[in-house]
Amino acid sequence: MTVPLAVGAKQPGDDPAPFGKNFIVLGFAIIAIFSTLTGMWLVAAPIQGAIVANGLVEVASNVKTVQHLEGGIVSEILVQEGDRVSPSQVLVRLQSTASTAAANEIKAQWYEAKxxxxxxxxxxxxxxxxxxxxELKDPGKMAAEAVSGQESIFRTRxxxxxxxxxxxxQTTGSLQKEIEGYxxxxxxxTRKLELIEEQLGDVRALYQKKLVVRTRLTDLETEKADVGGDLSGYIASIGVARQKMEETKFKVAELNASTAADIVAELGVVRAKIYESAQRIAAADDVMTRTEIRAPIGGTIVGLKIHTIGGVIAAGDPLMxxxxxxxxxxxxxxxxxxDVDQVKxxxxxxxxxxAVGxxxxxxxNGDVxxxxxxxxxxxxxxxxxYAARxxxxxxxxxxxxxxxxxxxNTQVMIETGARSAWEYLSAPVYAAMGRALREQ
Structure with a gap:
């Protein structure tokens, strides 16, 4: 009688060994393939390296700080925090009393010099x-006063x-008349001497014939000497008068020359003063224009530091x-x-x-x-x-x-280049080995 076998019972001739061997081979094959692929990935697959840094957003041309060269007293504040302004828009006005007075004083000096x-x-x-x-035909009061004052000086001089x-x-004329008199x-x-000389000739002839007394001859000779003395005196007086006339003429020429020299010297001084005043006027006008503080560029007002009318700002202080x-x-x-050695x-x-998730x-994206x-x-x-732009x-x-x-605020990742996973994993090992070898 045949007895049936239980379910799952081994049949005669069944051999489990081949199935187990195949399973083991398959497992080793899978491990080998995985190891090979992993090794290839470690060696060949690139991994992008990067360093992480915090950063700030800035405008390319940088924020512009508004300052004032001389400073002054605030008269008007025409902007507020956050306002949009256009280039050359007036932001703040300063009191111009002192600068106006200084400019007017310099202009008055210039008008006077001109x-x-x-x-x-x-x-x-x-x-x-x-x-x-x-330049002096300006209808203003300063020009008119300067011209009026110089015209008065001109007439007086x-x-x-x-x-x-x-x-x-007059002295020359008097001397000329004196010379003419002499x-x-x-x-x-001279005429009298000529007459006396003629008389002397006649008297001498008569005296030689004993027709006149000697006293007559002596009187004529005495008179001749007196007239000759007077003639010499007149001639000497003419010389003195002519010398005085020449001295007077020299004084006239000297007066004209010294006056001309003084005028030329004064002109040089005045023209130097005109140039100096013109330069100072340009500087004063520049200061006047700066009583209105204007926007150097268009943009948004931030960091406004002035809020008080009548407040004082110092020279060079940042205003906004x-x-x-x-x-x-x-x-x-x-x-x-x-990390800076990796950034290029x-x-x-x-x-x-x-601020945004x-x-x-x-x-x-960007580039360093x-x-x-x-x-x-x-x-x-x-x-x-280190600042990387x-x-x-x-x-x-x-x-x-x-x-x-x-x-x-930003978070920045700067890509430093691709390396394999093996290089990443082995780098610490190589570094440790290098330190160990150096220590030994």
Missing amino acids: ATEARLIAERDGKDSIEIPP QTLLRERLSLLQ EGQVAAA DIVPVDDNFVVIANVDPL VGLHATIWLS RRYQQPM RTLSADRLVDPRTGKAF IVLTPQSLKATPVALQAGM
């Missing part, structure tokens, strides 16, 4: 009146000069900042000094805005354009860093859904 120059030119050229230059010349000319006396004495509009943005990344100009960078934004030559120190934290690509700027503003 009027003096015109008066000296008229005196030099011997004119009867001052020729008013176009001309009168004084004419009087002095007139006195010298010349008449010389002529009379202007963040440019319609300008490209850059990111300044603070690179750790331990031209490396690609990926930037995320810290990563799943709500697309990362921005500059790296600071030396490390910098944050004055607030005292932490050292990253220029964002135009595509990133257009695609960013968030309106960028200067001062936004």
Whole structure:
């Protein structure tokens, strides 16, 4: 009788060995394939390396700080924090009382110097009146007063000069008349001598014939000597008078020459003063224009530091900042000094805005354009860093859904290049071995 076998019971002739061997071989094959693939991945598969740094969004042309050269008293504040301004827009007005007074004083000096120059030119050229230059035909009070004052001086000086010349000319005229009188006396004495000489000739002839007494001859000779003495005196007086006349003429020439020399010297001084005053007027006008503090560029007002009408601002004090509009943005990344050896100009960078969740934004792309030559120190934290300037690509700027503003915090990943996983894993080992070998 045949007895049936239980389910699962081994049948005669069944051999489990081949199935077990195949399973083991398959397992080793899978392990070998996985190990091979893993090794190939470790050696050949590139992994992109990067360093992470914090950064700030800045405008490419930098924020402009508004300052004033001289300072002054605030008269008007025409902007508020956050206002948009256009280039050359008036931001603040300063009181102009002092600068206006200084400018008017300098202009009065210039008008006076120009009027003096015109008066000296008229005196030099011997004119009867001052020729008013176009600059002094200004209807203003300062020009009129300057011209009026110099015209008065011109008339006074001309009168004084004419009087002095007139006195010298009168002296010359008197001497000329005196000379003419002496010349008449010389002529009379000469004629008288001629007559006496004729009489002497006749008397001498008569005296030799004993027809006249000797006293008659003696009287004529005495008279001749007296007349001759008078003639010599007249001639000497003429010489003295002529010498005085020459001295008087010399005084006239000397007066004219000294007057001309004084005029030329005064002209030189006055023209130097005109030039100096003109330069000071230009400087004063420049100060006047700066009583209106204007925006150097268009942008947004930030960091407004003046709020009080009548307040005093010192020379060079920062008054406010202007963040440019319609300008490209850059990111300044603070690179750790331990990582700076991996950062080079031209490396690609990926930037995320810290204020926006990563799943709500697309990362921005850029390139490292500059790296600071030396490390910098944050004055607030005292932490050292190297500043990497990253220029964002135009595509990133257009695609960013968030309106960028200067001062936004960012997280920056600067790609340092691809390395295999094996290089990453083995680098610490090699470094440790190198240190160990150096220590030994």
